[in-house]
Amino acid sequence: MRIGITLTDSRGPDALTRLRDELADAAANGMQSAWLSNIFGLDALTALAVAGSQVPGIEVGTAVVPTFPRHPVTLAQQALTTALAVSGRLTLGIGLSHRIVIEDMLGYSFDRPLRHLSDYLDALLPLLDGEPVDVRRETVRAVAGLTTPRVGRVPVLVAALGPKMLRLAGARVDGTVLWMTGVSTVRDHVMPTLQTAASEAGRPPARVVAMLPVAVTDDTEAARERAAREFEVYGTLPSYRAMLDREGVTGPADIALIGDEKSVRARIEEFGDAGVTDFVAAAFSGPDAARTRALLGELATAA
Structure with missing residues (x-):
């Protein structure tokens, strides 16, 4: 990945x-x-x-x-x-x-x-x-x-997030780019719908670019508060709200990847296990931005 x-x-x-x-x-x-x-x-x-x-x-x-x-x-x-x-x-x-x-x-x-x-x-x-x-x-x-x-x-x-749009993406283009979509939803909804459509259309496996907020920090409570504030609007837009509901979370802060290096690394790797081809981190404001960049650099080098 x-x-x-x-x-x-x-x-x-x-x-x-x-x-x-x-x-x-x-x-x-x-x-x-x-x-x-x-x-x-x-x-x-x-x-x-x-x-x-x-x-x-x-x-x-x-x-x-x-x-x-x-x-x-x-x-x-x-x-x-x-x-x-x-x-x-x-x-x-x-x-x-x-x-x-x-x-x-x-x-x-x-x-x-x-x-x-x-x-x-x-x-x-x-x-x-x-x-x-x-x-x-x-x-x-x-x-x-x-x-x-x-x-x-x-x-x-x-x-593409809904089933009809995912089928269109799989059949017509190179893949999809996701936002506010958790790993369970990717594994159980996005991947089977998208890749089945690509296969039926005679296309190669689709590229899946999954984007989520990421913060490597020891102060997880403060980071979640920042994520809730900065990404609040996405919880109100119907297409993203549907993905958050599928994942069983309340809002964007609940789907953000927040924690120390070990926990964030493990959560990012789950996306690769689910079939995601590209994980893209949306870093957000906070005092630990350098730690986030360092972890992402390590993962990119190892990819």
């Missing part, structure tokens, strides 16, 4: 410089991958193109870019350009986002998310492979070709 980290979506005029330094530190510590979310701060693909072009040797990925606000032709063009900037080390993670963002904030309909994503992939995937498209679906229209230079294939992951 490969080990990665999430990158900080920081603010201020030096945000890209700090992102580059954080990525360089991850690479120096042996991380196999580093992932940036696309929410309301930095544009993830643009930021990774800038930072990743200055830091060689580490995979960079988006986790994730929402599809509704971006036409698939536009996203394919941007992803291919970013892949060119980072010499082919990009993995494109895409997802639906949430109704509160897509419908309430942006004004798009969120009524048929599965149909939207299926139609979207009909256009996106051929464009990433350098092929023109003539797609006239219920939710997406794309009649276009791109001349963007390509440096190999751009892998695509879909943020």
